[in-house]
Amino acid sequence: MSSPNESQATWARRSLRTQLLIGQLSLLLLTILGFGVTTYALMRRAIYNEAESDLLGAAQLIAKDSSEANPGTVTIDRAYRHRFGPAPRDHAYFAIWSAQGAIVGASDPLPPHISRPIDLPPVDGPRPFSTREHKDELEVIIRGPNATQILVGRPLAKEGDRLRALLRNLLAAGGVVLAIGAFAAWRLANRIVRPIEQLTVAAEQISATRLDQRLELPLASSEIQRLVEVFNRMLSHLQSSFEQQVRFTADASHELRTPVTVILTQADHTLSRPRSNGEYAEALEACLRAARRMKRLVDDLLLLARADAGRLDAPHESCDLAEVARSTLEMLEPLARERDVRIESQLQPTFIEGDAAQLSQVVANLVTNAIDHSAAASQVFVSVYSRRQRAYLVVADAGEGVPVEYQPRLFERFYQGDKSRSRQLGQGAGLGLSIVAEIVSLHHGTVDLSSTPARGTTLTVELPLRAVETPVPTPKAD
Template sequence: MKSFPIGARLTAWYFGILAVVLSLFSLTAYFAMRKSIYRTVDEELGAHMEGVRRLIERTARYEPDDLGRELREHSELAGSTLLQVADRQGNWLYRSASMDRYEIPRLREASTVPSTLVLNDMPLRVLTTEIQVGDRSYLVQAAVPLDDFYGALRRFATLLLVSIPILLLSATAGGYWMSRRALAPVDQITQAARNISVQNLSSRLVIPQTGDELQRLSETLNSMLERLEAAFKKIIQFTADASHELRTPVAVMRTRTELSLRKPRSAEEYRETVAQVHSELEKTSDLVERLMLLARADYGAEALQLFTADLGEIVREVCSQGKMLSEAKEIDFREQIPGRPVWVKADAHALRRLFWILIDNAIKYTPEGGRVDVVVGHENGFAIGE
């Protein structure tokens, strides 16, 4: 999903989570309704059975036919509840007409828990109870058809199956619209950022006054653009100054050399020309060093590449260049580097640059006729360079 836009990914996650939540809700609602139906039917059976118990206790002294009539009247008042009553000898005192139609089996042992039977494709909830009145015992069985309840349960399940996809699609479409609306400022920020280049670094992003992450992002980007603009202006200014400063000594050196080459000059005039060229070269060298420092500062800290290197060999290379500079100032340049390798673990390039800076500064700040010593060796297991 990484290749899809954020809005699409958010919508997909929203769709998946909502689908799981609605599915769990539907299953919970379905089984809760099913349990509620059984509880309602069981309460109806229990209430009907309690009414039969009171009726039998009140009319137990009647003849069986009279008791049957009382039970018939009570059963008719009970509505859809089916009833059959027999004594312990198996003689029917009363039996609803529908009992034969549903082929409900004859009375069995009493049970305190209702059970569900499917007879002739008709689901029934059946409760069998034994009622004891004096020395007489009666088996009473009540049943409630569940087809109406199951029909309501099926309609409820159909409603869930139809409504959940509609709700899911509607909510997903709404979520996608909301995500696109919420992320619309991101597209605007992206487009504005693309339009900013070197030619218009002063341009800024429009900050949405929403007080959320997008506003903080825009403010942060604008702060970054301000720092980049300031840095770029400094670079342009330094480049312009450097170009001007380089142009001046180069122009002076070219002019002096051209004048010297137009006609023969005396040794003193040539010496004066060389001295002026040397002075301008020192200015140029100093400017180049400043440019290098600026480049290093802009680049940041260098990552050192550490390898085993011969310190003596590195210093010897640098000293060969330092000798040429020392000869111009008539400085006594001496080096003491052992013939065997002086192994160190270091970045050879950085180490070479370090010793060149040290030797160059030593020659630069040593007066004419002075002395510069470069020493490399071992001391207490450590490499020494001074």
């Protein structure tokens, strides 16, 4: 015996067309059976009640005749014989018992199974009679005059013929309806499945190199059209992600190629002939700078890869964003002095749930970016504060600003609006703001950019404040 899970798996393996056909035909068959059984039961009850009513009328007429004449001379009235049926199989019979239990009148012949009823029939009420059945015969018993009991019965052969004819008609009608319903169910199943099959064929043509293709909206139900729209949106997202991944790989390869080339060139050039100790030192310093740049790039790539895989550790510690910013600014002070940029700060204690190391990287990337794009003798302003259950980190510079056409793509990986200036400044590979966006998103925050060309840029990080637990008062001792 198969388990429910195996039955469900077997059902799920069937095609959608088969499932629809089976479901619709099962529902139609249940409807036909329910209608047929109900109709047959109601008609059988009506025919039974009709026969019962005729027998009761004949019994009452016999009771009247027996009160006016000798019970032995009583017969069933011709009118009721006609109602019962003219065939010999429909002939009715009757018997009259006295109060002492003796038969005082009966039809001839009387069936051998006839016996005096043990229980007396009721005298009044909605059913002042009783009934009993013997094989295909129905008998009605009433009380007659002088405490007699009168039984009138007959075979229900005519009623059996009517019920069998009704059953044949119901079966024939049910078969016709089932055939018509099966054809309609097949047409409906094909109409439902055809758009899905068309979409399946079209989807099979889409591959990693043809993600620009889209499914066409078929003339189908709103659910199918909605499915096509969702699938097309998914393809758009996949295409965008795939293209971004391709660009990411190409840009990463290009950025890694530069320091590797520097190292190889320096090594080949230095080893081409004997050098002095100073020349060896200069070559090693050049290689060291290239290796450090490559290490920073690899670290950034690993962080972004972990973020894409959902493997960045979620923040779970309580930390002061102002203290994180203060320690990071102290570390960046030498870089600011080298670029002749002054860092001003206004840091208010602001406690959040977060990872201090990751938040320090956010501050470092934002402030470094501001320093690199600030003119000499200018300043970078950093502030930390809280407002309406939100924490804010704001980094503003008075540099040249970001052109409007660059702003929508500023947080894309490896994107550098002014590549020539970036190379001159010796900046990174364009991953700093991408890393900021990933870390801030991990902390359930947002980053907002506001920039005006020739007037400066402001980046605002918004984070949720730490939830403050309400202390439970300790009950005082009596």
